[in-house]
Each structure stands twice: as structure tokens, then as C-alpha cells.
Amino acid sequence: MRFLITAGPTREPIDPVRYLSNRSSGKMGFALATAALARGHQVVLISGPVSIPTPEGATLVRIETAQEMHDAVAAAIHEADAAIFCAAVADYRVAEVAGEKIKKTGDTLTLTLVKNPDILGNARGAFGFTGLLVGFAAETERLAEHALEKLRRKGCDLLVANDVSRTDIGFDRDENEVELFYRDGRHESLALASKSEIAAVVIGCVERLRET
Numbered sequence: 001m002r003f004l005i006t007a008g009p010t011r012e013p014i015d016p017v018r019y020l021s022n023r024s025s026g027k028m029g030f031a032l033a034t035a036a037l038a039r040g041h042q043v044v045l046i047s048g049p050v051s052i053p054t055p056e057g058a059t060l061v062r063i064e065t066a067q068e069m070h071d072a073v074a075a076a077i078h079e080a081d082a083a084i085f086c087a088a089v090a091d092y093r094v095a096e097v098a099g100e101k102i103k104k105t106g107d108t109l110t111l112t113l114v115k116n117p118d119i120l121g122n123a124r125g126a127f128g129f130t131g132l133l134v135g136f137a138a139e140t141e142r143l144a145e146h147a148l149e150k151l152r153r154k155g156c157d158l159l160v161a162n163d164v165s166r167t168d169i170g171f172d173r174d175e176n177e178v179e180l181f182y183r184d185g186r187h188e189s190l191a192l193a194s195k196s197e198i199a200a201v202v203i204g205c206v207e208r209l210r211e212t
């Protein structure tokens with residue numbers, strides 16, 4: 001199969017030296033790419049700035065902003081049989097990026113943010129993607145309720161959800177504990193495991209969805 005995987009954070013510039021971003025390390029997305037390659041699949045990995053090695057055999061597309069990730073996905077998704085959206089995309093960007101470094105002239109500084117495109121949310125509609133679609137959800141409360149709502153709203157076949165209020169798992173950790181929600185209503189809780197092990201399970205789920 002041909003996989004498209006988004007990974008890592010995005011960086012939204014404020015001025016030539018500053019940006020808005022988040023704590024994503026890219027480890028989960030890169031683990032998914034490694035797991036898919038190990039199963040003999042082809043992988044296009046579209047990633048924000050990360051400091052981990054590129055899985056051997058993956059085609060890496062480096063981006064910085066959400067808009068760049070959106071455009072890279074739009075250009076590549078038609079070649080994919082399955083798309084996994086693991087990136088922690090910044091939901092907002094600065095409305096007007098300053099051309100020069102912002103000086104600390106005032107006691108407060110107000111930035112106006114505007115919404116970024118929802119890349120996963122565009123997969124079914126704007127991109128017309130008909131392959132298998134996997135989303136991720138990072139939640140701090142009412143995990144199942146939010147995950148199921150997200151799965152339906154974004155047209156996913158599978159949604160991988162985790163509780164980011166826990167400090168022992170998730171962001172920048174090597175381990176995670178996730179729950180899988182399927183479009184047909186099935187639900188599976190995976191025990192605490194390494195991101196490599198979780199990635200192998202998710203790739204296996206996608207392979208089985210492809211067979212059905």
C-alpha cells in the first residue's frame with residue numbers, strides 16, 4: 001500500500017526570529033512511517049521541524065507552517081491508499097507576520113490569530129480523498145465523546161485518541177496509551193506501549209480495514 005503520513009508540529013511565524021508552535025516531537029508519526037516501511041509499504045512522510053532521523057526508505061517532505069503542510073498534502077494525497085494524520089498542526093497562525101523583529105516597546109503585546117486550514121478535515125471534501133483515513137485526537141477530558149465526534153466530523157475510518165492531561169505518556173515520550181475508535185462503532189483500548197508498538201498495531205488495523 002501507499003501511505004501518506006503527517007507528523008510533527010507546525011511553526012507559525014510571528015516575526016523573523018519568533019514563532020508559535022507546540023510540543024510535538026514527531027516520534028509517533030515517524031514510528032508509523034517506520035512500521036509501514038517494515039511491512040513493505042511505500043511512505044510519503046510530510047513533517048514539520050523535528051530532530052529525529054528520517055526512517056530509511058521514506059520520502060520526506062519538510063514543511064514549516066500549517067499552510068505548507070496543507071499544500072504538500074493536497075499535492076500528494078491522490079497517490080495514497082491510506083492517509084494517517086498524526087501531525088500536531090497549529091490551529092491558528094498570526095494574522096500579519098511582522099517583517100522586522102518586534103521591539104518590546106509596550107508592557108503588553110496583542111497578537112491577532114486567524115484559523116489555519118483543517119488539513120484532515122479537508123481530506124474527504126476539498127481533496128476528494130476516498131482511501132482509508134486515520135486521524136489522531138489529543139484530548140484532556142471526555143475522551144470517547146470528543147474522539148467519536150471528531151471521527152464523524154472529519155470522515156475518518158479510524159481515530160487514535162490519547163489523553164494529553166497525563167504527563168507520563170504522550171508528548172515527547174517514547175510511550176503512549178491510546179484508544180482506537182472505528183467508523184463502524186468498534187472501540188479498542190491499547191495498553192501502555194512504546195510508540196513503535198502502537199505504530200505497528202495501527203498499521204495492522206489499516207491493513208485489515210483495506211481487506212474488508
Ligand code: CTP
Nearest residue numbers: 085086087089116117118119120135136137138
Ligand atoms: N488536524 C489537521 N489540521 C489541522 C488541525 C488538526 O490535519 N489544522 C488533524 C490532526 O493531525 C489530527 C486531527 O486533525 O489528526 C485532530 O486534531 P485536533 O486539533 O485535535 O482536532 P480539532 O478538530 O481541531 O478539535 P479541537 O477543537 O479539539 O482542537
